[in-house]
Amino acid sequence: MTGFTKNLLDRVLSRLGFGEPPVIDAAGLQRLYASWCMHVPFDNLRKMIVLNSAETRPMPGMNVADFFENWLKNGSGATCWPMANAFYDLLSALGYDAIRVAASMRDMGIINHGSVKVSFNGLDYLADASLLLNVILPLDHSTFIHNDPVFPVESEPDVASHLVWMLTPPGNDYFTCRIIGDQVGYSLFEDRYEASRERSIFNQRLYARRNYPGELIILWGNTRFSKTAKGVENLELSRDELCNALHRDIGISENLINEWIASGCLDASFEPFSGQPPPAVGGKPPSQR
Secondary structure (H helix, E strand, C coil): CCCCCCHHHHHHHHHHHCCCCCCCHHHHHHHHHHHHHHCCCEEEEHHHHHHHHCCCCCCCCCCCCCCHHHHHHHCECHHHHHHHHHHHHHHHHHHCEEEEEEEEEEEECCCCCEEEEEEEEEEEEEEECCCCCCCEECCCCCCCCEECCCCCEEEEEEEEEEEEEEECCCCCCCEEEEEECCCCCCHHHHHHHHHHHCCCCCCCCCCCEECCCCCEEECCCCCCEEECEEEEEEEECCCHHHHHHHHHHHCHHHHHHHHHCCCCCHHHHCCCCCCCCCCCCHHHHHHHC
């Protein structure tokens, strides 16, 4: 049972560039996932608005219809739990054999990330809706290396799970995500998303990411990062420039940006980050060993 009506499913596929549903095979999944990564941003705008509200409000986006109607209207995505849940529901509505999975970002030994696996003839693929990797990752006994200069990613089997290695600004080193849970339910996603009210690097300041062909753009606080094959450029933005970048680079509607500003989130994005820095990653990705 999914949260889709036929009308909503048709509108979502159209926005993703599909005149008809993709074929139910690995190639079809790759086309759908690549389009998702280029059209659905990872951002914390609506989460920040809720957390900055004077009243306790439900966390946004876990309802699939709400997630997609907001994306279609305002251009914003969400953070990992609603992103993964929405992509899982989209895949299920299209007939893919998909499951929700839990993971540990930076291999911290705790469940702090949600993702999606899809199976074809006994082989699992990771289609991570919020890491926006551009490629699905085969989760077998082999090492996978994607040498894209802008969106590099590697995966490898490790003990009874898999490690995914990524490299994105503002960091200069690869960091990891360990896939540690299999076929978890909606309730775990909902519980972990609710728990993130208290502890998450995406609670205080703006974080928004959008993939483009040959370019990755990230807004983190009031800094704009642009990564291309030539390297990474970063630029400190004024308040007006940051709002313009949200609209121009990430694709967020002016109405949602104005709501975000009114809730105090723009001012908060210019405050120093007050959370704990992420733990250092031990080891090197397979390509560097």
